[in-house]
Amino acid sequence: MRMQKRRDFLKLCNFIYAQSTESWGEFFLGGRRITRMSRSSLITSENDIDIGLELTGDEDDVSTLQEGQERKRHRGRRKAGEREKKKRPRRNREASAAGEAKEEESQAQPQKGKRGRRRRERTEAEEAEGNQRGEEKHAKIKSGKAEKTRKNVRNEKTQKKDQEEEEEEEEEEEAGSRNSKRKKRRASAKEEEKEEVESKHKVKEQTQEVKEKKKKKKKKHKKVETSSEQDTSEEEDKDEADNEEIGVRPESLTPEELEKLKEAVDERKKLIQGLRGKPWPMKKKLVTLRESQEFVEKYEGALGKGKGRKLYAYKVMMNKKWMKFQRDFENFKTACIPWEMKIKEIESHFGSSVASYFLFLRWMYGINMILFGLTFGLVMVPEALMGRPYGSIPRKTVPRAEEASAMDFAVLWDFGGYAQYSVLFYGYYNNQRAIGWLKFRMPLSYFLVGVGTVAYSYMVVIRTMARNANDSGVGDDNSFNFSWKMFTSWDYLIGNPETADNKFASITTSFKEAILEEQESRKDDNIHLTRFLRVLANFLVLCCLAGSGYLIYFVVRRSQKFALDGLDTHSWWERNEVNMVMSLLGMFCPMLFDVISTLENYHPRVALQWQLGRIFALFLGNLYTFIIALMDEINLKREEEKIVKFNITMWEASLYNGTVSENSTALPITIQPADVPRGPCWETMVGQEFVRLIISDTMTTYITLLIGDFLRAVLVRFLNYCWCWDLEAGFPSYSEFDVSGNVLGLIFNQGMIWMGAFYAPCLPALNVLRLHVSMYLQCWAVMCCNVPQERVFKASGSNNFYMAMLLVILFLSTLPAIYTIVTIPPSFDCGPFSGKKRMFDVIQETLESDFPAWFSKVFSYASNPGLVLPFMLLMVLAIYYLQSTSKSYKEANVELKKKLQTQNEENKKKNKRAALKAQMDLEEAKKATSHGDGPEHQKNNNASLKDQEVDWEDNQGNGPRLYRGRNERNPSALRIKECHLPATNAPVPRSHHHGSHGAPGYLPGLPLQSEPRMYRVPSMQRH
């Protein structure tokens, strides 16, 4: 029986070796044959012993297979090189842990388990040894058997070995000591556990096993390390011994050891934290986690003593809780993002470009929410709650003349009447310095909110732009055009077959388009004609722009005349002419541009950008004409104001005279505030204009949406049954969603908000409402009556383009607002700044009266040109410096890229030369041995060379230190390769020969002969 077991055990080892061989060397036929053979023998032998063993054998089989796969997978992975080194010891652990698990399992069935255990333990040990062998193979790869055959290359070889040692040592240092120490500890833990359950005999066996393992480990150390490194290895061994002791008695610790332990624990914790970011299968992660947690739990307590321990535990617990809270909070935050599902749905139907519009819309909504919060919370609500109530003073009362019609819907719709004399507009606010029991500084707040709105918008836009720029990488956006299309175009969220079909189609078109583009960029046709056509097109567009500008100017001037005449005498059209004309121009001019742009024959993407640019110019032109016309009106109002002011002094004087002349007993005359004459208040007028503009713009957008998209879709859908041609595929068809047009509309709308928000605090609120409605309306419209675009553009590329436009618009829209604030004196009888010379005087006033004297003094010093100018100079210099550094970084990047490429080419050349030489040597060797396995070796050779390259890559990825270190050595390494490759190869045919021919008679009892083969074959593969 004993003998039988022994033989089985040997068979098992053979089997495991063979397994690993199989995975290492696929084209090594002999190995495979042996594997098969041994497997069959194994199974038969096991069958007549017991089932439990077979189970173990099978599972071992699994794990080895998995390992083999893993290695195979990892082989080519350059970056993974180092990681793998770390992994290997862990694999050992895993294997042993698996064995442990099995042991526990088998405890339940003690009868078989007893017998099976011993064998399993051996298997486990063998497996561990197998792994170690693998490492040894690794170590011997380059030196291999050359040692025996060639003594003249000794020196070089030792150098080589050093190199290997470095690798090995890294591994050892990182994991080895800890690893073995852990094993010990685990083993001891196990012992304790077992003592309760099982007999001592087994325990002994266990310890023996562990010791055996340990010995092997050390043996490996020694094998790897040369005499020069002997002392370090001894040190390490000592270390292990130390750690072992720590493991046994955690109480008697010196501070050093404590420190070490702490480090180990911290490292473990780090490991646990980083575990989820590791691409391992769950089983492995689970095992590692359990081990690490066990370790941490066991030794965490040892770190603190008495009270300290409690505190430490508390801290650890709090840390855990905090992490959990953070995680939950993140989840909560993502759950709070509105319209996520809606946008996802659209995305899965229409692709990312349409979704990008909605994302932009949502982003805009967010910004407007904040602007709205600012104006609403700091201006409108305080004034409504704490300011004087409606009707208390003239500016808060509807004048007597308008009272009759103040509640009419037409007037309210025009934001006249009661709407005009409310918190919605500038004129309503009082110039009282502090209001209510809070002593709220209303004028100051009003001013600061106005400034803050603009400042916040700038900040957000610029920050977003910077983030986008960061995301899109440094510099050129198009460098990975094709690869991105290839690797990232599939949206894994798509779960609808129809959408998937659409996506297939769109990806195909995008591929084709990209290819076409590539081809087109190389060819050129009649350049004169296209040039002429392009000039013509631009001329036409300029004409359009000029025409629309003039039209708006004309209309605005005419409307002023109408306004002077009084609104009642004119029709609805005449009253709303300006807004209507602007909206109509905004609607039809883009279409015109689209027609014109067909003349130009640009590539679609370029054409799109031209189109966007033109629409942008149109909108901007319109807006500025509007503003200029408004400026004229402001000047007119100010003239009027002067007259009114004069009249009022006259009126007051007369009133005063009248009261004096009349009875003195009369109470101070109570004049109804509605009767008091007042100025025209140009600020409210400006605000009203903007509000009207926004309203009409919104209405046009919605109506075009309903008519242009919905009605068209309905007509096409239902008239198609009774029409002479196919409406769906033919002329009208369904409309596409015009992303760029919509984005532009949104941007200009926002520009108007920024421009008018100072004079009409209600504008952000209105905009929030508008965006909210259009979110739902457009989502609905897109889903129900639009078809996906034929040419789909990548949204992300144009994202910053939109942002840049937004920034330009922001700048251009704040310009007139700031101009009016700074240069035009406020109206004398309305608004929070009435009575001041300029609006920003409110700052000075606050400084003087609300702050201590020294503060205003400091402030005045700081605002001294002598200080401000140098400061600005400094800022300019800083900008210049940053820009130049960023430029130099870019250059360095390009340079590095070039360097990498040349180095790669060089390396490749070298490899080629090496391969040639190796091949020649091989030929010679083949002649010498005259065995017919030539091509296979060549293949092996090539593979090894390729792997050499891989290795080099590894170091590239590993950072500068390794990079330099290895690169210098690389040539010599290669040379050695050349020298000893034939040497490693030469014996192979022999053993292989032996293996293949001696297979039928090959007995598992002869491991010695098989071992060299085992080493060599993987070594060919591995390096």
Added chain:
Amino acid sequence: MGTTASQLGKDLLSEYQELTFLTKQEILLAHKRFTELLTKDEKDRPNIRISMGRILALPELKSNPFRKRICHVFSTSEHKDGSLTFEDFLDLLSAFSDSATLEIKSHYAFRIFDFDDDGTLDCGDLEKLVNCLTGETDDTRLTTEEMRQLIGNILEESDIDKDGTVNLSEFQHVISRSPDFVSSFKIVL
């Protein structure tokens, strides 16, 4: 199953939470969905594997052109049949979850795209990838000439060391600059 929570075990659940990018609810949901795929008698057995066919029937994977590759990559089965245990399934969901890092996502993406499992994306892999992306029908498929040019362009862009294949680090380099990879490489139950 009302007893999902107890079935999974509190310790195991917290371990899974530690090891994946999923929240507790997500893990429980995953478990629920997974057990729904099981037949009655399979439910009692631990560590049961679900064959690839049944996994592919999930609506989340049904229309994904890479569904088979995904199963193969995440499967720990020794028969290479793409069958998944619950832990494999969790691995899958974790890699495709919202909060997974770019690194792990790109790692798995690389393995999914590496059709022959040889550790690099060579021309054959890329061709298969393109065919996956353009769908099975003939009218969307690219011609050989287009395919050749496309692959040539891709290699020109992303094959930094010019060895004719795209390896993991090159792949990750390309992917890391892509603005929408992380947002599109997602599967949510």
